[in-house]
Amino acid sequence: MGGAKILASWLDILPDGTHPNFNLVNGMLNCIATLQIDSNQLEESGLDNVVSYYESNDCKNPELQRLAKSIIDKWSRKIHKID
Numbered sequence: 001m002g003g004a005k006i007l008a009s010w011l012d013i014l015p016d017g018t019h020p021n022f023n024l025v026n027g028m029l030n031c032i033a034t035l036q037i038d039s040n041q042l043e044e045s046g047l048d049n050v051v052s053y054y055e056s057n058d059c060k061n062p063e064l065q066r067l068a069k070s071i072i073d074k075w076s077r078k079i080h081k082i083d
Contacts, residue, residue: 004037004045011050022061029054029067039079048075
């Protein structure tokens with residue numbers, strides 16, 4: 001199991017339907033924002049979907065939404081080769 005998949009599993013909704021602790025998610029998203037992850041790793045790990053969830057309205061936490069949006073924007077620029 002690769003590192004991106006492990007990050008995705010830590011951020012994913014828990015089996016009982018609850019969300020991981022805010023401080024854990026916030027810290028992990030800040031860490032993810034600094035990583036260089038290629039598009040294959042994102043797709044294979046599901047990390048892109050998990051971070052997209054935190055960007056969505058379903059998250060209901062503006063701070064996590066902003067952070068997730070900045071990560072998604074960074075990944076999109078890299079994938080589409082936009083400087």
